[in-house]
Amino acid sequence: MRRWIVGFGLAVAATCVPACGTEDPVPDVVVEISNVQFSPMDVTVEHGGTVEWRFDDGGLLHHVESPGLFDSGITGDGTFRHTFESVGVYEYSCSVHPYMIGVITVL
Numbered sequence: 001m002r003r004w005i006v007g008f009g010l011a012v013a014a015t016c017v018p019a020c021g022t023e024d025p026v027p028d029v030v031v032e033i034s035n036v037q038f039s040p041m042d043v044t045v046e047h048g049g050t051v052e053w054r055f056d057d058g059g060l061l062h063h064v065e066s067p068g069l070f071d072s073g074i075t076g077d078g079t080f081r082h083t084f085e086s087v088g089v090y091e092y093s094c095s096v097h098p099y100m101i102g103v104i105t106v107l
């Protein structure tokens with residue numbers, strides 16, 4: 001039993017190299033923000049899943065916002081994450097470009 005626990009610990013540690021550190025957990029879905037759009041604009045995750053948005057549009061300012069649910073703030077670089085705990089369909093948009101819309105479906 002003890003040996004099993006030690007083995008499991010080593011396996012977890014091994015999986016963490018080199019990704020573990022500041023960015024935990026690994027996102028389930030990544031949405032790229034480029035060319036003034038969310039790509040893909042419609043994604044699906046299991047409940048408890050984490051979506052990561054990557055601001056990668058040459059410094060152009062964007063915003064990931066679903067009022068009352070999540071808000072990245074307006075920014076031109078970096079990433080933003082949200083973990084979806086409840087089943088549902090969540091629409092979001094960019095306040096800078098209101099025609100930029102996206103949908104997260106949580107199963």
Ligand SMILES: [Cu+2]
Nearest residue numbers: 062094096097
């Ligand atoms: Cu935008």
